[in-house]
Amino acid sequence: MDGTLVDSTAVVENEWRRFSTRFDLNAEEVIAFAHGRQTIDTVIHFIGTGEETVAAADELDERELVILDGIVAMAGSTDLLKRLPQDRWALVTSASRELAVNRMKAAGLPLPPVMVCRGCR
Template identity: 40%
Template sequence: DVAAFLPTIHGVRAIETIARLALPGVDPMREADALLQAEVADIDGILPIAGAAAFLASLPPERWAIVTSAPRELALLRIAA
């Protein structure tokens, strides 16, 4: 049931979501890694939010941070895209 499932995954790491499903024969670590590799390979079409880069550039680098449930590797790729 997609309508019931989607609200449970926002802000939750993939491995936790997969583990919570407790699907027989599914290794949460392996599945989360496969998902990460697919997401890393698919950054085409990521567009910046208008004004975000200029806003961040106006701040001292030590005064802002990105908070995400994404793995660091994926977050850095998406920020750079």
């Protein structure tokens, strides 16, 4: 989804910069590592495991659910999805279902009948 159908770069990088400042980390290193990974994996990589880790990851995930300004459709994705039969495509992402739905809607893109997401059952 992200980077293929939806451009969430501005939101994601801003949140990782905020995280980096909070934990006195090099933001560019964190951002370079974080793209394409689940939040918890990046947080563990940079601050280790423990209660603070879970809390930091949960906070990042919660903020990304509601910060939608700057989420846009990738060039050509709207036209592509209009051309595909509704029953012939699926959305696959490491994001949660809620985040995927929020971002697709924020980008003005339709939701497919099948979604494969983190935590989807």
